Amino acid sequence: MRNRRYLYFFAMILVGAGLGLLYAWVINPVRYVNTPLSSLRPDYQTDWTLMVAEVYSQENNLPLASVRLAYMSDDPAGLVDESLLTARQLGYSQRDIDLLLELQGALQIYQPLPTGGAP
Numbered sequence: 001m002r003n004r005r006y007l008y009f010f011a012m013i014l015v016g017a018g019l020g021l022l023y024a025w026v027i028n029p030v031r032y033v034n035t036p037l038s039s040l041r042p043d044y045q046t047d048w049t050l051m052v053a054e055v056y057s058q059e060n061n062l063p064l065a066s067v068r069l070a071y072m073s074d075d076p077a078g079l080v081d082e083s084l085l086t087a088r089q090l091g092y093s094q095r096d097i098d099l100l101l102e103l104q105g106a107l108q109i110y111q112p113l114p115t116g117g118a119p
Contacts, residue, residue: 037072042086048072049083050092053099062106077107 024030037048049069056065069076084100 040072042082043090045072045079046083046086046090046092049080049103050087050096050100053080053096053103056103056106057099062110065103066107066110077104080104080107 037045040048049072052065052068055068056062059065066076069079073079080100080103084097084104087097087100
């Protein structure tokens with residue numbers, strides 16, 4: 001009798017887990033729509049910024065790097081500053097920090113062209 005109770009107990013656990021997974025994955029899965037990049041955790045935001053810095057070091061196209069950073073934040077220079085702090089806290093390699101510093105220095109002197117209006 002006691003062994004039968006254990007069998008039913010574990011069978012019900014498996015049935016409950018199976019029904020929960022069926023509901024969560026098939027019937028009503030989570031749908032992310034138009035989720036902004038700014039909703040990423042700070043370490044992933046730092047990874048994004050580092051990728052932009054790596055591409056910038058290859059292309060030397062600061063306007064394009066600024067546009068890529070603008071997907072994450074309205075203040076690209078501030079984003080790089082925050083990413084540098086996070087990179088140092090998480091122990092990124094010196095090469096990665098140097099790339100971020102290069103991008104930070106370039107953004108400090110960058111003056112984007114005004115858009116719209118008469119010249």
